[in-house]
Amino acid sequence: MKSFCLGAATVLGLTLAGSALVDDVRMLAIEPNVPEGRQYYLDVAKAYEAENPGTKVQFDFLDDTSFKSKLPTLLQSSARPDAFFTWTGGVFYEQAKAGVLKDISTDFTDADRKNYSPSGIQSMSHDGKLYGVPMYAASVVLWYNKALVEKAGIDPKAIKNWEGLLAASKKIQGAGIVPIVMGGKDKWPIALFYGQLAARIAGTDGVAAADKGENEGFNNPAFIQAGDALKQLADLKPFQPGYMDTTQPKAAGLFGDGKGAFYLAGNFLVGAQAQNSASGKGLGDDLDFITFPAVDGGKGEHADTFGGVNGWLVTKDAGQSTVKFLKFLTNNKNQTEGGRLKIWLPIGTNAQSGIADPRLRRIAEDLSKAPHHQLYLDQMLGASVGAALNDAAAQIVTGDISPEEAAALVEEAREMR
Amino acid sequence: MTTMIGSRPTLSPAARIARMHRQGKLTALLLFLPPALVLFTLFVIWPIFNAANLSFFKWSGYGAIDNFVGTQNYQRLANHSVFHQSLWNSVKLILASLFIQIPLALTLALLIYKKTSANTAFRLIFFAPYILAEIASGVIWSFIFDGDFGVSGQIAAALGIDPFYILADRQFAFLAIITVVVWKYFGYHMMIFIAALQAVPDDLLEAADIDGASRLQKVFYVKLPLIMHAIKLSAFFAIVGALQVFDIIIPLTNGGPSNSTHSIVSYLYTYGLAQLNVGYGAAVGVVLFILCMVTAFSYKRLAMGKGGAL
Structure with a gap:
C-alpha cells in the first residue's frame, strides 16, 4: 500500500511537473542505499540550476520493486520522466527495442566518451546506439571479518579456489563461528554465489553464449557444475540460522555486528554493514575482502570482476537540457564527490582520486584492471529469466531442487523469454 | 395474487417505455443510468475483457502487444x-x-x-x-x-x-x-x-x-x-x-x-x-x-x- 501511494504520488508529481514546466529535467531514481545518496542528487541538481538559470531539475525516488513494476506503464505514458535510473542489461534492451528511449549517440563526442570507462559506455549501448550515461559500477567481492577468521585460524588471502573456501568454511564452523552470513529472503544474495560460480566456470563468453541459447543454453554442463559447487557449499550448512527469513539489509547488519565470518556482496557493503548494524559502527578496520575464489579448470579468470553498471537512460522526447544535465551529473567533479562520499565506485576515468577508503580504492583498481566484467546475471538476463535464476539458486541452497533441475528451470525461462 | 400476475397482459417494449414515461420513471432512468453504466463499463467490464484478451499474448509491458501465443x-x-x-x-x-x-x-x-x-x-x-x-x-x-x-x-x-x-x-x-x-x-x-x-x-x-x-x-x-x-x-x-x-x-x-x-x-x-x-x-x-x-x-x-x- 505504501509503495502504491508512493508510486501514485510520483506519477501525479511527474504529471504536474510536466504540465507546469517546459525546459525542466525530470529524473526518476531509486531510493539510494544510504541517506547521503539522496542528498547528493539534490545538491547536484541545485548546483546545476544555479549554473543554468531557468532550468529546473526534479528528482523523484521510488524503492527498487515499485520502480521496476511501475516503469513500463510510466515510460509508455506522457508522464514519463526525462531520464531514469537503470541497472542496464536485459530490461534496458527491452526498453530500447520498445522505442521508449532516445538515441543520444550524436550528443556524445569521442572527447565526451573518454570521460567514462569503455565498459560503462558499452553497457549503456544497444545495437551500436548510445541511450544513456553510465554513473557508477559495482563489484562483488568476498568480504570477511578479520577478528573472526583469525580466531578460527584462517588466512583468507590463502584461499585461492573454491575447495579452499569450502575447507575454510568447515574450519570456521569447527571454531563455533557462522562461516557465511546470508540474506536468503531476497534470493539475489544467494544468486550472487551462483552467478559468480557460473562466471568462473563458463567465463563471460560462456555466460553470453548461454544467454543466446548456444551450447544447450543454461543446460550447458558449466551451469550444472556451478549448481553442484553451490550445493557443496550449502551442504555444509554454512549460513546463520533463519537465513531464509533474513533480508539482505538485515544480513549486512548481522555481518556488521560480527555474526559471521564471510559475506559476499558488492562494494556498497562498506557503508551498509555499518549503518545496518545494531551497534551502528560495523566492523571498522576488521572489514577486509578477497577476490571471489577461482574454480579449478574454469574458463573465467581469477581477476575477472562481477557486478553491475548503473546509470541513466534518456527517454524519447526528452529535451536537450536532459543530456546536458546528465553530463553535469557525471562530470569529473561530481563523480569524484560520489566516490568520496562512499556512495559508489565512480565510472569516470579520472574520478577515482576521491575514494579515501583503501578497500574501495582496491576494488576500483581491480575493476579497472579486470580482463572481463560480468554483469550481475539477474540484470543481464532480464526480469523473468533473472528472477528464475534467483529462484533456482535459492532452491539449490534449500535443497528443494537439484543443480540439473535448477539449470533446466533457468533454461525454460530463457526459452519463454 | 398469483393469478393476477399470471394474467397481466405482456406489454410490447414500446408500450412499456410509454408507461414508464407516463409514470415519470423514464426521465430518471435516462438521467441516472448512463453515468453509472459508463463508469462501470469503463472501469470494470472493459478491464476484464482487456485482461482476458491480454492473457493470449506474450507481452513484457514494453512495446506493441502483437505476440499472440494462443493458450500458451x-x-x-x-x-x-x-x-x-x-x-x-x-x-x-x-x-x-x-x-x-x-x-x-x-x-x-x-x-x-x-x-x-x-x-x-x-x-x-x-x-x-x-x-x-x-x-x-x-x-x-x-x-x-x-x-x-x-x-x-x-x-x-x-x-x-x-x-x-x-x-x-x-x-x-x-x-x-x-x-x-x-x-x-x-x-x-x-x-x-x-x-x-x-x-x-x-x-x-x-x-x-x-x-x-x-x-x-x-x-x-x-x-x-x-x-x-x-x-x-x-x-x-x-x-x-x-x-x-x-x-x-x-x-x-x-x-x-x-x-x-x-x-x-x-x-x-x-x-x-x-x-x-x-x-x-x-x-x-x-x-x-x-x-x-x-x-x-x-x-x-x-x-x-x-x-x-x-
Whole structure:
C-alpha cells in the first residue's frame, strides 16, 4: 500500500511537473542505499540550476520493486520522466527495442566518451546506439571479518579456489563461528554465489553464449557444475540460522555486528554493514575482502570482476537540457564527490582520486584492471529469466531442487523469454 | 395474487417505455443510468475483457502487444508447480477462515454482544487488528516472528532455547501466515455477528428462559438460527477475502521460502508484474476472476435463498 501511494504520488508529481514546466529535467531514481545518496542528487541538481538559470531539475525516488513494476506503464505514458535510473542489461534492451528511449549517440563526442570507462559506455549501448550515461559500477567481492577468521585460524588471502573456501568454511564452523552470513529472503544474495560460480566456470563468453541459447543454453554442463559447487557449499550448512527469513539489509547488519565470518556482496557493503548494524559502527578496520575464489579448470579468470553498471537512460522526447544535465551529473567533479562520499565506485576515468577508503580504492583498481566484467546475471538476463535464476539458486541452497533441475528451470525461462 | 400476475397482459417494449414515461420513471432512468453504466463499463467490464484478451499474448509491458501465443500462458500456468502450491494455499486459507476464524469470531461475539462497558472495551480490542493496514500487520508480525531481534527471538532467549525462525521454515511458514490472517480478520466477522445478535428479539430469549432452556440450548436453538443470515454472509466474505490475500504475504515471507507461501494474488504479482510477464499475469488474473465468480454463484445457489435472500 505504501509503495502504491508512493508510486501514485510520483506519477501525479511527474504529471504536474510536466504540465507546469517546459525546459525542466525530470529524473526518476531509486531510493539510494544510504541517506547521503539522496542528498547528493539534490545538491547536484541545485548546483546545476544555479549554473543554468531557468532550468529546473526534479528528482523523484521510488524503492527498487515499485520502480521496476511501475516503469513500463510510466515510460509508455506522457508522464514519463526525462531520464531514469537503470541497472542496464536485459530490461534496458527491452526498453530500447520498445522505442521508449532516445538515441543520444550524436550528443556524445569521442572527447565526451573518454570521460567514462569503455565498459560503462558499452553497457549503456544497444545495437551500436548510445541511450544513456553510465554513473557508477559495482563489484562483488568476498568480504570477511578479520577478528573472526583469525580466531578460527584462517588466512583468507590463502584461499585461492573454491575447495579452499569450502575447507575454510568447515574450519570456521569447527571454531563455533557462522562461516557465511546470508540474506536468503531476497534470493539475489544467494544468486550472487551462483552467478559468480557460473562466471568462473563458463567465463563471460560462456555466460553470453548461454544467454543466446548456444551450447544447450543454461543446460550447458558449466551451469550444472556451478549448481553442484553451490550445493557443496550449502551442504555444509554454512549460513546463520533463519537465513531464509533474513533480508539482505538485515544480513549486512548481522555481518556488521560480527555474526559471521564471510559475506559476499558488492562494494556498497562498506557503508551498509555499518549503518545496518545494531551497534551502528560495523566492523571498522576488521572489514577486509578477497577476490571471489577461482574454480579449478574454469574458463573465467581469477581477476575477472562481477557486478553491475548503473546509470541513466534518456527517454524519447526528452529535451536537450536532459543530456546536458546528465553530463553535469557525471562530470569529473561530481563523480569524484560520489566516490568520496562512499556512495559508489565512480565510472569516470579520472574520478577515482576521491575514494579515501583503501578497500574501495582496491576494488576500483581491480575493476579497472579486470580482463572481463560480468554483469550481475539477474540484470543481464532480464526480469523473468533473472528472477528464475534467483529462484533456482535459492532452491539449490534449500535443497528443494537439484543443480540439473535448477539449470533446466533457468533454461525454460530463457526459452519463454 | 398469483393469478393476477399470471394474467397481466405482456406489454410490447414500446408500450412499456410509454408507461414508464407516463409514470415519470423514464426521465430518471435516462438521467441516472448512463453515468453509472459508463463508469462501470469503463472501469470494470472493459478491464476484464482487456485482461482476458491480454492473457493470449506474450507481452513484457514494453512495446506493441502483437505476440499472440494462443493458450500458451494458460498451459504454463497449468504446469507450474508454484501455481499449484498457491492454489492449494488459497484453499488452506479458505478452510482456515471457515473453520477457525468464523467459529472463533462467533464464540467471542456470543460472549461480548451484550451492551456493557467491559464488552465495548473487548470489542475495540478484538476489532483493532482489522483497522490496521494489511501491510502494517505484515510488518508487525514479521517482527514478532523474527528469531534474531523480534519477539519470538526474545522469548527464546528468555527460555534459554535456540531461536525458531518460523518464516524461514518451509513446513511452518504458511501456518504463520494463516495465524496472521485469522488474527487480522476475526474481529470483522465478530462485529457482523454482534450486530446480528443484538437484533435477536428479547422476548424470544425470555420465552426460551420460561421454557427452561439452558444457555447452550438458547445459543443453538434461538440465537444461531436467528443470525444464520449473518453467518452465511460472513462465510461468503471470508471465502472471497481468502482468495484475495496479498498484502500480508509480501512483508511476511514474500512468497518464500522456496515459493511455498504464495497466494494466487501474490503469485500473480510476482510472476506477472514483477517479472514483466504481463500477459501471463493477465492469465492468472482471469483464473482468479473465474474462481471468484464460480465461488460467488455457487455459494449463492447453495447457501442463499431465491433472489439472494440470506
